[in-house]
Amino acid sequence: MNKGILIDMGDTLIHTNNMDFRKSFNYMYDLSKTCNCEKDYFLEYSYKVFKDIFYSRKYLEAKLIDFIRLLIETFNLSYDISLEELEVKFAFESCDITKVNNVKEVLEHFKSKNYKIVVLSNTCFSRKAIVAMLDDLNQYFDEVIASSE
Numbered sequence: 562m563n564k565g566i567l568i569d570m571g572d573t574l575i576h577t578n579n580m581d582f583r584k585s586f587n588y589m590y591d592l593s594k595t596c597n598c599e600k601d602y603f604l605e606y607s608y609k610v611f612k613d614i615f616y617s618r619k620y621l622e623a624k625l626i627d628f629i630r631l632l633i634e635t636f637n638l639s640y641d642i643s644l645e646e647l648e649v650k651f652a653f654e655s656c657d658i659t660k661v662n663n664v665k666e667v668l669e670h671f672k673s674k675n676y677k678i679v680v681l682s683n684t685c686f687s688r689k690a691i692v693a694m695l696d697d698l699n700q701y702f703d704e705v706i707a708s709s710e
Contacts, residue, residue, distance in 0.1 A: 565677035565703075570691060574664055574680065574698060577656040583608055585654040589629070589647070593638040607632055615685055622708040625651070625685040645689055652690040660698070668701040683708040 568574060586607040590600050598606075614623050626648045632638065640647055671678055680702050682691055688707045692699055699705075 563677060564675065565679065566671055567679050567681055570680050570682035570684070570695070572661065574661055575694060576659045576661060577694075578659060580656045582611055582655050585651045586611075588654040589632070589638070589651060592647075592650070593636075593640060595637055595639045597637040603632075603636060622683065623685055624687070624709045625690075626687050626709075628685075645687070648687060649690050649693045652686050652694060658694055658696075664698065665701075668698065672701055677703045679704045679706065681706050681708075685709050 571577060583604065586604050587600075589607075590596060590603050596603060611628065614628060615625075626644060629648055629651060630644060633640075633644070642650070668678065678701055680691070680695070682705075684691065684707055686694070686707060686709060688705055688710055691705055691707050695702070695705070
């Protein structure tokens with residue numbers, strides 16, 4: 562019989578401390594080569610719409626990458642990086658990421674017992690962003706699944 566374990570990402574594998582999406586919007590504005598509005602308006606608009614969409618969701622997950630695309634189109638933003646790379650940078654700007662204590666030892670134990678390890682996350686971030694956030698822990702996982710996808 563195959564053995565497996567499903568692990569939630571947040572506060573099981575990593576902590577996302579000091580979550581503040583306003584920092585990400587600020588970073589997004591500063592990184593853009595073009596924009597058709599003032600920074601204060603962009604930040605105010607982005608955060609208000611973000612809160613309306615992401616903090617009021619109950620049954621459906623909104624995809625952060627789609628929201629970023631909407632901002633790019635609305636404000637005529639342009640970047641030297643791909644949309645996917647921008648989302649990863651956005652994720653890292655939004656919070657401080659730390660590993661849960663002893664998580665590597667726990668994952669090594671399950672791998673040594675030949676468990677299949679699948680990470681699940683109910684997040685607005687894409688699988689690519691989650692993989693980036695998990696960093697060197699990825700070597701232990703057989704699959705990473707994001708509710709946003």
